[in-house]
Amino acid sequence: MNRSLEKIDPVSVPHRTLYTGAKIPAVGLGTFGSDRFSTSEIAEAVLGAAAIGYRHFDCAAVYGNEKEIGASFQKLISSGITREELWITSKLWNDKHAEEDVIPACKQTLQDLQVDYLDLYLIHWPFPNHHAQGVDVNSRDPHAVSYIHENYMKTWRQMERLMERGLVRHIGNSNMTIPKLKLLLRDAKIKPAANEMELHPHFQQPELFHFCLENQIVPIGYSPIGSPRRPERDRTPDDTVDIEDPVIVKIANRLNVHPAVVCIKWAAQRGQIPIPFSIRPEQYLSNLKAVITQPLTEEEMREIATIDKNNRLIKGQVFLWEGAKDWQDLWDIDGQIASA
């Protein structure tokens, strides 16, 4: 941890308000190391980021580092940061959707993260289709199925029970689509508070983004910089690069910042919560500063709105089921939920 870095007062970081009235910091630190960094490097980044003012951390059981991050949270809490000041999100992995698995999976995460409750617990993907860490995109779970709403609701009921038991304060989803969210909103006893989704200038998902806002679901944007260092398996030849886009580069030059910082400013100003990943202190500091320093102009916001390329980076091929056409089936492109 670089202790000589500038520190940001967490109180000066803007917040967004969930429908419960709870406040979530407008930027968080991602903790998925994409096979590139060790669990201890990421745990160190959590400590370093908290030291310079981050209070919001995006975790997940499948990232395989919750124990190490939990040790960091423990250190933060013993150093005087209260649990209430932290915003901790985690996610239920796909192999734990069965009714009897949800509560134990959450308890395991709580134990690993060394906290009594989560601020937000998300169902990581709407499919119970597992894949081992780091597998090739052509790898398939032989038991993979398409979205089955009845089953998803069984998982959701257990998520609701977690809230009722006080183990989590909010529940939500990730990698959902409008048709799936409509069914969930129709049938849920407790509404989702947030939806974590891929969002960056070249993948703005305007319909889903607005649907979330209209339904008081806070959009949390993953891969906000366009995941420039994602693994080879998540790349296809047609993918575009947000931080090389001439509009983003032009604005970065005006502000004398890295193009990544422009992506974060755009995200926060548009109304989603970016959760950029970095273990490098200078980078995570500039990502936090992005939301408290000079905003983009209205003209720049309008220009960025025009560079959307509908370029989904995390296509999710590994979650496909037998008989699925291609990865587009995961995303209900024509407004219909694809079934097996």
Ligand SMILES: NC(=O)c1ccc[n+]([C@@H]2O[C@H](COP(=O)([O-])OP(=O)(O)OC[C@H]3O[C@@H](n4cnc5c(N)ncnc54)[C@H](OP(=O)(O)O)[C@@H]3O)[C@@H](O)[C@H]2O)c1
């Ligand atoms: N819910 C889901 O299904 C889901 C899916 C994917 C991701 N996520 C979450 O979203 C988080 C972020 O996504 P991501 O890691 O895919 O992509 P990202 O945040 O868009 O990109 C991260 C990369 O950008 C570079 N970077 C970060 N800050 C920078 C700065 N200020 N200047 C220059 N370069 C910078 C870093 O590269 P170097 O390391 O090379 O410096 C870093 O590895 C994950 O960690 C995870 O928590 C969730």
